[in-house]
Amino acid sequence: MCGIVGYIGERQAVPILLNGLKRLEYRGYDSAGVAVLHNGVISVKRRAGKLRILIEDIEQEPLPGTVGIGHTRWATHGEPIDRNAHPHVNPVRTIAVVHNGIVENFLPLREELESEGVRFQSDTDTEVIVHLIDRFVAAGRPLVEATREALRILKGSNAIVVLSALEPDKLITARLGNAGGIVIGFGEDGEMFVASDLPAILEHTRRVAFLEPGQMAVVTRNGARIFTLEGEEVPVQVTTVPWDISAAEKGAYKHFMLKEIHEQPRALMDTIAGRVDVRTGEIAFSTLPLSKDFARRLKKIHMTACGTAYHTTLVGKVLIERLARIPVETMIASEFRYADPIIDEDMVVLAVSQSGETADTLAAMHEGKHRGATLWAIVNVIGSQAMRMADGYISMQVGPEISVASTKAYTAPLVDLYMLAILLADLRGRLTPQQRKELVGHLQYLPGWVEQVLAREEEVYRVARKYMRMKNALYLGRGINMATAYEGALKLKEISYIHAEGYPAGEMKHGPIALLDEDMPVIAVVPQDPWYEKMISQVEQAKSRGAPVIAVATEGDERIAEVADEVFWIPEVPWMLTPVVAIVPLQLFAYYIAAELGLDVDQPRNLAKSVTVE
Ligand code: AGP
Numbered sequence: 001m002c003g004i005v006g007y008i009g010e011r012q013a014v015p016i017l018l019n020g021l022k023r024l025e026y027r028g029y030d031s032a033g034v035a036v037l038h039n040g041v042i043s044v045k046r047r048a049g050k051l052r053i054l055i056e057d058i059e060q061e062p063l064p065g066t067v068g069i070g071h072t073r074w075a076t077h078g079e080p081i082d083r084n085a086h087p088h089v090n091p092v093r094t095i096a097v098v099h100n101g102i103v104e105n106f107l108p109l110r111e112e113l114e115s116e117g118v119r120f121q122s123d124t125d126t127e128v129i130v131h132l133i134d135r136f137v138a139a140g141r142p143l144v145e146a147t148r149e150a151l152r153i154l155k156g157s158n159a160i161v162v163l164s165a166l167e168p169d170k171l172i173t174a175r176l177g178n179a180g181g182i183v184i185g186f187g188e189d190g191e192m193f194v195a196s197d198l199p200a201i202l203e204h205t206r207r208v209a210f211l212e213p214g215q216m217a218v219v220t221r222n223g224a225r226i227f228t229l230e231g232e233e234v235p236v237q238v239t240t241v242p243w244d245i246s247a248a249e250k251g252a253y254k255h256f257m258l259k260e261i262h263e264q265p266r267a268l269m270d271t272i273a274g275r276v277d278v279r280t281g282e283i284a285f286s287t288l289p290l291s292k293d294f295a296r297r298l299k300k301i302h303m304t305a306c307g308t309a310y311h312t313t314l315v316g317k318v319l320i321e322r323l324a325r326i327p328v329e330t331m332i333a334s335e336f337r338y339a340d341p342i343i344d345e346d347m348v349v350l351a352v353s354q355s356g357e358t359a360d361t362l363a364a365m366h367e368g369k370h371r372g373a374t375l376w377a378i379v380n381v382i383g384s385q386a387m388r389m390a391d392g393y394i395s396m397q398v399g400p401e402i403s404v405a406s407t408k409a410y411t412a413p414l415v416d417l418y419m420l421a422i423l424l425a426d427l428r429g430r431l432t433p434q435q436r437k438e439l440v441g442h443l444q445y446l447p448g449w450v451e452q453v454l455a456r457e458e459e460v461y462r463v464a465r466k467y468m469r470m471k472n473a474l475y476l477g478r479g480i481n482m483a484t485a486y487e488g489a490l491k492l493k494e495i496s497y498i499h500a501e502g503y504p505a506g507e508m509k510h511g512p513i514a515l516l517d518e519d520m521p522v523i524a525v526v527p528q529d530p531w532y533e534k535m536i537s538q539v540e541q542a543k544s545r546g547a548p549v550i551a552v553a554t555e556g557d558e559r560i561a562e563v564a565d566e567v568f569w570i571p572e573v574p575w576m577l578t579p580v581v582a583i584v585p586l587q588l589f590a591y592y593i594a595a596e597l598g599l600d601v602d603q604p605r606n607l608a609k610s611v612t613v614e
Contacts (some may be wrong), residue, residue: 002086002100002608003072004182005200006161006171008221009191013068018055020193020200021070025051026256026402026602026609030080031073034058035087035096035163036065042093042165046085067168069161069194071098074608077106078123087163088127090134091119094165095143097133099126100196101177102613104156129160143167144218144227151176151216151229157359157612159211161194174216174229181357181385182211186238190221197610198241198382199400206241210383241382255601257403257495261587262454265447267398267408268580271415272443281437283423288376288392295427297346298326302373304333304364305352306611308406308490309413312352312378314483315579316417322576323431323439324424334614336364343371350376354401354409355610356384363614365389378413394420403602404609405495407587410487414580415446442574446581452571453584460585463550463566464592467521470498474512474547475523475586476505476538479531484552484579488523488586495594495604505538516545523589524564527582528554529575539563550589552582 003024007013017034025032032054033046043063047054051072071086078084087096103109106125113131114120120127132153136146143164151158157177164172173194175182185193185201185208193201194217198208209224211217215234217226226234253259276283301320303313310332317328331339333351343349349368353361356379365386369375377390380398387393396412422439425431431439467473473492477485486502493500503512505524516522522542526535536559543549543563551564554572561567568585570578594601 002074002196003200004069004098004100004159004161004194004196006069006163006173006194006219007191008067008171008219009187010066010189010221011191013065014058014063016204017068017070018051018058019203020195021051021072023199024195024197025072026404029072029603030075031082031085032071033085033087034063034068034070035089036063036068037163037165037168038063038065040165040168042089042096042163044087044089044093044096046082046087048081048085067163067171069096069098069163069171076102076613077125084122084124086126088122088124088130090130095130095133095137096163097126097130097160099129099158099160100612101158102156103128103154103158105154109153129154133162137164137166143170144172144216147172147174148216148229148231159196169220171219172216173211173219175211175213177213181383182217183383184209184211184217184219184224186223192219192221192224194219199402202241207238208241208383209236209238212388213385239383255403255591255595257405257407257591257601260401260403260407261584261591263398264408264411264584265450265454267412268415268447268450270397271412272419272446273397275419276440276443278441278444281433281440283419283426283440285392285394285420285423288394290392290423290427292427295424298348298424299344299346301326301328301348301350302341302343302368303328303330303350303352304336304361306333306358306360308410308487309352309354309361311483311487311490312410312413312417314486315414315480316421318480319418319421319576320424323421324428325430326424331364333358333360333364337367341367341371343368343373345372345374347373348376349373350378351386351390352378352413353384353386354380354396354406356381356386357610357612359612359614362386362389378416380409402609404604404607405491405590405601410583411450411580415443418576419443442577446577449571449573449581450584453581456569456585457588460568460588461592463568464589465596467550468593468596470521471519472515473498473500473521473523474515475500475502475525476508476535476542477502477525478505478535480529480575480579481525481527481531481582484525484582484586485523487583488525488590491587491590492593494607495590495601496597496599497605498593505535508538508541513541513545516542516547518546518548521548521550523586524549524551525582526551526553526557526560527570527575527578528557528572529578536560536563552585
């Protein structure tokens with residue numbers, strides 16, 4: 001959940017580190033710090049609060065040096081105050097460490113170190129790593145070996161970068177388990193980069209190598225060597241990533257979230273491109289090879305994910321079951337591995353994850369693999385752990401998503417799942433060529449339909465202004481758009497801190513109806529889909545209890561216009577694609593409420609973009 005960046009080269013390190021941290025601030029933002037080596041001395045600056053506090057501090061008192069490490073923190077051990085911010089150093093300041101993850105055996109290690117006379121300067125688990133490395137360095141081990149020895153003692157998933165004044169020509173980095181990735185960037189002219197995420201280094205290089213769990217690397221100005229934790233050297237595989245830095249910049253938009261909402265037509269085009277042939281209706285995913293035999297043998301798909309990504313699986317279930325007639329079970333990833341799921345080798349575990357690094361999702365994938373299932377993943381971040389662990393994957397192709405609140409990484413996988421459902425149905429002989437062509441044909445209009453919703457942004461803004469002071473909201477949906485209600489409510493609560501519940505509309509009468517009065521707006525997702533009639537009657541029930549109703553409905557729907565107080569209109573689209581279009585006004589609604597309340601839209605409190613702890 002924390003952001004890490006490291007630099008070694010000929011340029012001044014601090015501006016590069018701070019720029020990298022700015023691009024990673026979405027990962028953690030309760031404190032930040034840098035450590036730089038100059039003339040054999042490590043200087044450290046760490047500040048609680050937003051990155052700009054650290055930047056202002058460094059402007060007053062610059063730190064020279066051409067090798068350094070930086071960190072943005074999302075606190076797990078120890079409150080977010082200066083002394084708990086990273087980097088952490090040993091007492092004589094010859095070793096500095098930045099860390100992402102949790103040292104699970106930190107308490108016994110701390111006790112052991114304290115009994116040896118070590119005095120801790122922070123409340124973090126990270127500090128034990130520094131002292132352990134220090135212990136082995138003091139015993140005469142070179143830095144790489146000392147780090148390896150220290151890592152062998154740690155339990156849990158951890159990623160680190162180490163800087164030492166004793167060996168100033170290198171950075172050591174390592175990855176244990178799935179606590180976020182480590183990417184090594186190969187620059188020009190004797191400079192190298194290390195980061196937890198690509199956006200931190202994309203402005204310098206697109207030539208990168210990813211560390212696998214259980215690997216460490218020695219990074220010098222001239223390159224990197226990668227080793228296992230047992231010390232065996234492994235070949236360095238350098239790949240060129242297709243993203244460029246403009247994709248990770250806000251441009252004219254006030255917030256990344258608004259930019260990313262507006263990027264959806266483009267993102268949908270990109271996720272469709274190269275996968276479908278609208279003339280023939282053929283679909284193929286180059287990274288998810290799928291035979292007729294396997295598709296026909298497939299007994300069940302277990303879909304698993306967290307948060308917004310989990311909501312995509314609810315839509316995926318409807319699509320795959322309706323089209324391909326394969327039973328689908330969806331399970332929140334944090335529950336998956338404890339549920340003793342019934343899985344065998346004729347089943348697929350399909351994980352959805354923007355980051356591809358979410359600890360719970362990766363653990364669910366491990367569970368699926370362990371039980372013999374084929375692993376599929378729908379992921380966005382290139383080179384992520386989920387992408388590499390899966391037997392086959394579909395990349396979302398939406399570019400970097402920076403805002404903590406996920407938007408384009410919600411709608412793109414809905415389309416990926418739509419295409420996957422058609423492909424499976426086709427391979428199982430459940431579609432005529434004409435039906436297939438028709439279903440695929442709709443995709444070419446989808447970006448345009450989303451554009452039409454975005455063109456009504458002003459209207460959403462007006463309604464958001466009207467309701468921005470509400471304290472609660474109930475989002476209702478049914479069938480394929482139940483997930484739209486869940487996702488709309490999640491968007492509102494995570495960025496505006498307004499309590500919002502997403503509920504299956506048919507369940508309202510079994511409890512939540514008691515909440516309804518004029519202070520409980522109901523946001524009803526009522527597009528033209530097979531559940532329309534049922535939804536209308538629920539909207540009428542809510543209205544008759546005095547609740548204001550905001551509906552998401554299909555243009556020309558006079559019945560809803562009569563009963564609802566406000567309507568976010570969407571164009572008429574085939575019902576299986578309604579979730580892609582109907583969520584867009586709800587994303588804008590949540591965005592404008594949070595923005596008008598003056599909240600930190602892109603970095604809401606207590607959250608982080610990739611949740612790499614359990
Ligand atoms: C979405 O707005 C949230 N930030 C969150 O629910 C997110 O979708 C979830 O943590 C899963 O992340 P992933 O897609 O990277 O696995």
